[in-house]
Amino acid sequence: MSTVLKVENLSHRYSSAWAIRDINFEISQPGVIGLLGSNGAGKSTTMNIICGVLNQTEGNVIINGINKSKDPRLAKKQLGFLPQTPPVYSDFTVQEFLTYAADLRFIETGKVKKAVAEVMDRTGITHFSSRLIRNLSGGYRQRVGIAQAIIHKPGIVVLDEPTNGLDPNQIIEARKLIREIAVDHTILLSSHVLSEINLLCRDIIMIEGGRMVFSDSMESFNNYLQPTTILVRMENPPSESELSKIPGVTKVQFITDRQCRIWFAENKPVNESIIAASIQHNWKLQEISLEKSVLDDVFKQLSRQS
Numbered sequence: 001m002s003t004v005l006k007v008e009n010l011s012h013r014y015s016s017a018w019a020i021r022d023i024n025f026e027i028s029q030p031g032v033i034g035l036l037g038s039n040g041a042g043k044s045t046t047m048n049i050i051c052g053v054l055n056q057t058e059g060n061v062i063i064n065g066i067n068k069s070k071d072p073r074l075a076k077k078q079l080g081f082l083p084q085t086p087p088v089y090s091d092f093t094v095q096e097f098l099t100y101a102a103d104l105r106f107i108e109t110g111k112v113k114k115a116v117a118e119v120m121d122r123t124g125i126t127h128f129s130s131r132l133i134r135n136l137s138g139g140y141r142q143r144v145g146i147a148q149a150i151i152h153k154p155g156i157v158v159l160d161e162p163t164n165g166l167d168p169n170q171i172i173e174a175r176k177l178i179r180e181i182a183v184d185h186t187i188l189l190s191s192h193v194l195s196e197i198n199l200l201c202r203d204i205i206m207i208e209g210g211r212m213v214f215s216d217s218m219e220s221f222n223n224y225l226q227p228t229t230i231l232v233r234m235e236n237p238p239s240e241s242e243l244s245k246i247p248g249v250t251k252v253q254f255i256t257d258r259q260c261r262i263w264f265a266e267n268k269p270v271n272e273s274i275i276a277a278s279i280q281h282n283w284k285l286q287e288i289s290l291e292k293s294v295l296d297d298v299f300k301q302l303s304r305q306s
């Protein structure tokens, strides 16, 4: 399948410091690709460059074979963008705003009406077509934001933290819509929340401190996450110091009277030793489960390796 987006040696320097250095990746088929990074990692800078809002200091962005620096207008035609704050005008109705967006995206005048109707249907906002955007809920405003990003049927859609600021129900709805759109679009979606990327994305690109530290399938990322702690619940638990004596245990912390979290040395889970000790001392084990690394630990591990 042909490459939809290629990012080559991308670096950007704001006045005082480098925000991103040497980012490289290639995306070639429909689906959602996650751009994961903590706050300040460089996600927005990368996305703003890809979408032509910012010019990179070094490197290339090639969209559907078109180099963004050489032919920005044609490159932009291949791309839809929803920035962190939806670029919607509160005093426009949904229909007026999308008609305006169609114009900005160079859709031929005779085809605008149909494009607006189609995209409202696709994003589930037809019933609000005459409503002022200022009177829409955050979730529907976000739908309008997504609609303007796909109205011209671009090859790639870039969504910068699209579920940020939405309530839990709106988040579920937004994810559903993103999955639907991903059936025939390639979506690059940023988030600082691993679980969000995990739920939505086929592949993951992770940046930290402006550098790319991981790029592979979500499946191999999940395999990479090693368990580092065990959550244990016992009806008759021993003291913290007694648990700490089990070989391999590095730290014990009680969360409630009967539940504790146990840390162990890297790659050496101590679950079997805990089960054996519980039987021996009648601690009455009720629950034991391995917990995978928290995102901060993953960032640290991957950053160290790069």
Ligand SMILES: Nc1ncnc2c1ncn2[C@@H]1O[C@H](COP(=O)(O)OP(=O)(O)OP(=O)(O)O)[C@@H](O)[C@H]1O
Pocket: 014, 015, 016, 018, 019, 037, 038, 039, 040, 041, 042, 043, 044, 045, 046, 192
């Ligand atoms: N206009 C700017 N001028 C100077 N430095 C900037 C500017 N915009 C961003 N930066 C810096 O560049 C780095 C990357 O910022 P960026 O906004 O791309 O990160 P991010 O991963 O999108 O973070 P967030 O999730 O908080 O938006 C940060 O250190 C940030 O402080």
